[in-house]
Amino acid sequence: MVNDPTSQAIVTFDDVHLTYDGAREVLRGCDFTLRHGDFRFLTGPSGAGKTSLLKLIYAAHRQSSGRVEVFGHDLAEMPTADMPKLRRRIGVVFQEFRLLDHLTAFENVALPMRVLGISPNSYRDDVVELLSWVGLAHRIDAPPTVLSGGEKQRVALARALVSKPDLILADEPTGNVDPVMGEKIMRLLLELNRLGTAVIVATHDLGLVRGLKQPILRLKDGKTNLHAPIPDEAAKEPAE
Amino acid sequence: MSADAEPLAEVRSGKTAIIPENGVSGASLALVIGVLAFLAGIALTGFFAVDAAVSNWSGELTGSVTVQVRGMTAEEIASGADDAEAILLDTEGLSEIRRVPRSEAEELLEPWIGEGNLPQDLPLPVLITADVSPELRADLSGLRTALSDKVEGASLNDHSAWTDQLIASARRIRALTFFAFVLVVLAASSVIVFAARAGLAAHRNIVEVLHLVGATDGFIARQIGNRYLTLGLVGGAGGALVAWLSTKSLAMVTRDAGGFLPAFSIDAKTALWLVVIPLLLGGLSTISARIAVLRALRGKDAYVA
Ligand SMILES: Nc1ncnc2c1ncn2[C@@H]1O[C@H](COP(=O)(O)OP(=O)(O)OP(=O)(O)O)[C@@H](O)[C@H]1O
Numbered sequence: 393m394v395n396d397p398t399s400q401a402i403v404t405f406d407d408v409h410l411t412y413d414g415a416r417e418v419l420r421g422c423d424f425t426l427r428h429g430d431f432r433f434l435t436g437p438s439g440a441g442k443t444s445l446l447k448l449i450y451a452a453h454r455q456s457s458g459r460v461e462v463f464g465h466d467l468a469e470m471p472t473a474d475m476p477k478l479r480r481r482i483g484v485v486f487q488e489f490r491l492l493d494h495l496t497a498f499e500n501v502a503l504p505m506r507v508l509g510i511s512p513n514s515y516r517d518d519v520v521e522l523l524s525w526v527g528l529a530h531r532i533d534a535p536p537t538v539l540s541g542g543e544k545q546r547v548a549l550a551r552a553l554v555s556k557p558d559l560i561l562a563d564e565p566t567g568n569v570d571p572v573m574g575e576k577i578m579r580l581l582l583e584l585n586r587l588g589t590a591v592i593v594a595t596h597d598l599g600l601v602r603g604l605k606q607p608i609l610r611l612k613d614g615k616t617n618l619h620a621p622i623p624d625e626a627a628k629e630p631a632e
Numbered sequence: 633m634s635a636d637a638e639p640l641a642e643v644r645s646g647k648t649a650i651i652p653e654n655g656v657s658g659a660s661l662a663l664v665i666g667v668l669a670f671l672a673g674i675a676l677t678g679f680f681a682v683d684a685a686v687s688n689w690s691g692e693l694t695g696s697v698t699v700q701v702r703g704m705t706a707e708e709i710a711s712g713a714d715d716a717e718a719i720l721l722d723t724e725g726l727s728e729i730r731r732v733p734r735s736e737a738e739e740l741l742e743p744w745i746g747e748g749n750l751p752q753d754l755p756l757p758v759l760i761t762a763d764v765s766p767e768l769r770a771d772l773s774g775l776r777t778a779l780s781d782k783v784e785g786a787s788l789n790d791h792s793a794w795t796d797q798l799i800a801s802a803r804r805i806r807a808l809t810f811f812a813f814v815l816v817v818l819a820a821s822s823v824i825v826f827a828a829r830a831g832l833a834a835h836r837n838i839v840e841v842l843h844l845v846g847a848t849d850g851f852i853a854r855q856i857g858n859r860y861l862t863l864g865l866v867g868g869a870g871g872a873l874v875a876w877l878s879t880k881s882l883a884m885v886t887r888d889a890g891g892f893l894p895a896f897s898i899d900a901k902t903a904l905w906l907v908v909i910p911l912l913l914g915g916l917s918t919i920s921a922r923i924a925v926l927r928a929l930r931g932k933d934a935y936v937a
Pocket residue numbers: 412413415418436437438439440441442443444445487596937
């Protein structure tokens with residue numbers, strides 16, 4: 393397993409629990425492994441803890457107990473100074489976008505590159521191409537404050553992809569876009585996955601999940617269960 | 633990603649500061665830095681002015697000695713003065729040996745006893761002045777014993793008691809002005825630390841996003857710190873310039889007053905030292921802001937949300 397890159401674990405959850413301060417327990421023993429080249433839908437009703445689970449992966453929050461390993465590092469034991477390096481390998485599409493309002497669409501997408509200290513000449517074309525691809529060529533110099541929800545979502549997606557991360561975590565990446573754009577975005581994520589990027593897409597849009605033939609990590613009662621892809625013809629969620 | 637192949641759109645944006653300006657890093661802060669730079673400039677000018685005065689005094693006032701010959705009778709005084717003068721002429725390192733004539737001595741006494749009130753037969757002590765070479769100035773004890781051993785009523789006055797005191801207190805003032813300079817610079821640095829912390833708190837959400845896209849604390853500290861470089865340079869230059877102009881005009885006033893007041897001024901070459909102020913404030917501002925940000929962020933990076 394160690395020597396075969398295609399089977400390397402990228403994310404491992406081992407009996408992970410999560411309780412927010414004073415609140416009820418959100419995650420109650422999650423166990424799963426995401427390997428190199430895996431694609432997973434993370435589903436579950438609103439409030440199930442999908443966003444919380446993703447936060448544990450990109451080290452924005454610490455689990456209450458259990459073990460979270462990302463790229464082979466136990467996050468609980470990882471020195472603070474190494475966190476930036478880890479996060480640079482993960483592209484996150486935040487559910488609430490988290491764009492910077494004082495920057496333009498272009499600058500928001502370019503942010504991870506600026507953080508890496510890369511010169512603008514080396515990323516300008518990539519950023520413009522990404523924005524064009526998500527249909528925002530005409531909004532390149534617009535700040536998020538004047539963009540629609542769907543437009544912001546597409547900027548957030550472009551920012552997550554710009555640095556060609558090894559792992560993409562997309563939290564409801566199609567929640568605010570029309571079905572055609574939604575379909576397009578999912579096709580892109582599948583394509584990137586085919587090229588070797590591990591992907592987790594959190595969504596409760598089962599219409600999206602259906603037909604893409606990818607395994608489902610279902611979050612229910614604070615636990616994760618892996619399900620086979622929903623076949624095209626199935627009309628319901630997988631049985632529990 | 634070649635699906636929609638169309639010519640690349642043109643970008644006009646791209647250089648916006650990652651962490652935006654806010655109230656505490658704008659004009660009001662530049663003014664505070666300017667005022668502190670002005671005070672630093674005044675303190676530094678004071679330092680150099682006093683420093684120049686000290687070396688002037690050390691040179692001028694200690695360059696001469698006076699021998700006073702007293703006695704009961706005019707004859708006694710006259711022969712003592714001749715002996716003393718002979719000793720002075722024999723001593724290496726003395727020049728411009730001059731006996732102060734009685735008329736001059738009388739003039740010196742006039743302010744106390746009035747013109748013409750001095751009886752002509754009153755024996756006045758004789759004063760002999762001479763310029764001293766620095767080598768001899770360093771050790772006058774030989775000359776002093778020679779005079780007191782061989783000439784009755786002769787005493788050597790090298791003015792050192794007075795000048796030593798003057799120089800000692802000038803040195804204290806000089807130390808004080810330097811201390812004031814250091815304090816003002818430290819005050820500027822604390823103001824920047826406050827501002828940088830406030831800026832960081834005002835932009836928490838941005839800092840969070842930066843962490844999430846993989847920014848190091850050092851990167852964030854640089855974004856905030858670099859802004860204060862310009863601020864320190866500009867504010868520092870403005871304040872130092874005003875300080876220079878005001879000491880210059882003060883120097884003009886003191887010169888008009890007939891050189892009675894010691895000139896609180898420095899020459900053009902020394903004024904170049906004022907350039908240190910903007911450079912110091914620029915560098916110090918950047919470093920203080922960076923350290924403040926790094927300390928505020930320390931240990932918070934791992935779990936930002
Ligand atoms: N920072 C927080 N502090 C306290 N409670 C929180 C916090 N974040 C989330 N929660 C709670 O944890 C639970 C799971 O939230 P989470 O956002 O992970 O759900 P989700 O599955 O992403 O929901 P949705 O589909 O609506 O996005 C919710 O009950 C929520 O109220």
